[in-house]
Amino acid sequence: MKLKNLFLQFAVAVAAVFALSACEDKPETAGEKLDSMIESTKDAAEDASDKAKEMTKEACEQANEELETKMDC
Numbered sequence: 001m002k003l004k005n006l007f008l009q010f011a012v013a014v015a016a017v018f019a020l021s022a023c024e025d026k027p028e029t030a031g032e033k034l035d036s037m038i039e040s041t042k043d044a045a046e047d048a049s050d051k052a053k054e055m056t057k058e059a060c061e062q063a064n065e066e067l068e069t070k071m072d073c
Contacts, residue, residue: 013047
């Protein structure tokens with residue numbers, strides 16, 4: 001159940017990143033629009049990757065505590 005909650009938080013974070021990236025100044029030409037879209041996608045993917053790594057580490061640490069194990073996180 002807690003892992004499901006972590007993944008829900010991850011999904012909300014990704015949606016927020018995409019929403020915030022849409023609030024920037026709008027480019028004028030097609031090339032600028034394409035560059036902007038690529039940059040936004042790259043930034044969102046990087047943020048999502050960082051969040052996923054953080055959530056995975058938290059889940060591993062929580063599992064270690066609950067199961068009283070010593071897995072490498």
